[in-house]
Amino acid sequence: GENVEQHPSTLSVQEGDSAVIKCTYSDSASNYFPWYKQELGKGPQLIIDIRSNVGEKKDQRIAVTLNKTAKHFSLHITETQPEDSAVYLCAASMFYFGTGTSLTVIP
């Protein structure tokens, strides 16, 4: 089966700085890569996703890049704000999730 690895497990940034979270996957047939934000005590919510026919996608302060050759994809958050503090989960399809990154934005 697929194996999704996510790094780092924790990340602290100053407000206004950028944050980058990286995930790698093992199955070259995977073609859908969503990112979810999970606040404490809540279920995950989709923030952005990318399909394998696209290299980059942006939505305001959030962007995702995909390198199919290297089998990795990354989440980029610019101009971070305290409300960005949460756990971020990457996934390959609906079936395989990364282990999560706990992001803390320090005011």
Add this chain to the structure above:
Amino acid sequence: NAGVTQTPKFRILKIGQSMTLQCTQDMNHNYMYWYRQDPGMGLKLIYYSVGAGITDKGEVPNGYNVSRSTTEDFPLRLELAAPSQTSVYFCASHITTNTGELFFGEGSRLTVL
């Protein structure tokens, strides 16, 4: 719309007891999933369903059973609870295409003592 509703939110079980986690969605989604989330381990897929009457195993199905008699409901059954089943369980659904946004419930925290 309520979205995806899970009950109960919290439950403590004794070893060997059985229980059912309920999941209902009102979005007419064909696809439904059950995941468990352990600290530092992300989400692991237990079972999923692509429509009423159809279920399939995910990555960690042992110790669990599911049924899908209607589009709306996807209950998860724990038989003979074990401490290893202590976890937070999430139900999710999405529309009919193979890819797309998963809508999650608020989770059910289960402790087996």
